[in-house]
Amino acid sequence: MTDATMQPSPSSAGSSGISDLTKKRYAAEKRFKAYGIAAVAIGVLALLMLLTSILSKGLPAFSQTFLKADIYLDEAVLDPSGSRDPAEISKIMTFSYDPLIKNSLQNLADDLSAGPVPEATSQLLAEMVSGAANATLRDYVMANPDEIGQTVEFEFLANARIDQYLKGNVTRESAEADSRVSPIQLDVADELLDLGIMTKRFNWDFITAPDASENRPEAAGIGVALIGSAYMMLIVLCLALPIGVAASIYLEEFAPKNWMTDVIEVNISNLAAVPSIVFGILGLAIFINFMHLPNSAPIVGGLVLTLMTLPTIIISTRASLKSVPPSIKEAALGVGASKMQAIFHHVLPLAAPGILTGTIIGLAQALGETAPLLLIGMVAFVRDYPDALPGGLMDPATGLPVQVYNFTQRADPAFVERASGAIIVLLAFLVVMNAIAIFLRQRLERTW
16 A cells, blocks of 8 residues: 555644655655755765866966077078078987077076076076977977078977976975975076066967976977877777677667577677776787787777777667667558668668767767776887878877876876876867767757
8 A cells, every 4th residue: 555545544644634654755755855966966066176176287287388588590500501401400419409509598697697687597597498498499490491590589498397386386495305496496487487588378289299208297298199099089980880880780670589699789788898908908919919910009099999889889879779669660661661771761860869979978988998008008108290091000109098197107296287187188078079979969869
């Protein structure tokens, strides 16, 4: 007997005519509603705390400190033949640019010490400049060979400690115990900032530049990781979508219902729950040890992520095919269409929103995977950009989640900022992909 069928006795009913049992039921419903609201509030609060932590640590990675100085691009050093031939200029080694940088900083120190910054010396300024300054200057000269023989204003990257000081992460107390920065350098940095010689601005190199060594965190970027992730996602899309949709259509519409198809369906569901690191072990055994594909190549990472994404796409595609009313297929068959025509002309277009949504969610899941990529060697330090497609699929590369892992394993505190910035970029990609999935579902979905 339920609460609704029980008749309140005169003794149990209050003055309002509501029984004690009904009051208990209402109270239980209110408590359950309060529990649900509390659970949602805790989840939202945890999400806000996570985002606040990531944004507070990662947003500074998108800005960088630079020091301006006039530098003379000596033709005798950079282009002795005077031909301005990029091939000849590229033969000049990076360390050959060091004297040009020292002369530039010496001239700047002379101007500053005679005027507003008496503490400035060429040695002090050289210690405040990034160790990647000569490589950056070489890239500039290679891109602008016509400026050789001229004096140009150039922006040198400040080293990580000066940059972190201007971002509030280094104090004078910590500088006294740090061998890589001194309190006098912090004082000079403040004065240079006031004079406009040292500036902090948006740093596109963080997004486009490759990784850097542990001693140069200020020059580290995620450019190679972005290209590697894009290549892998392209492979996953080109392989997982057609294979997954074809397998789903066969299992749902054409496969006989027997023990073999039951075993296949159970194993597909099981594969969707297998830890991703297992797919990494499988990829290591098959694609690298057996097929001898190169380590740390996007082709291997894409194949491993394809295997991992296939169960998700197959399950979502089959659910989308089942959601289409059977009457549509039956009507098509009734007017003379073949089974394949009924499926491909009527059922599949109507199931497309769910298929696309499942595919994008599967791609978003694959984009954030780290464990399988670590096992196939994509954790290696990669400095050079992979070539354009299709040759770039065989070149060494890394992925964005692996780059985050690499940053967190390094000792310099500045890499924590880099790791959080890379997480922001990764989250931005995931948000965009999920937003596309929602848009496609709302745009293409039909109600019956």
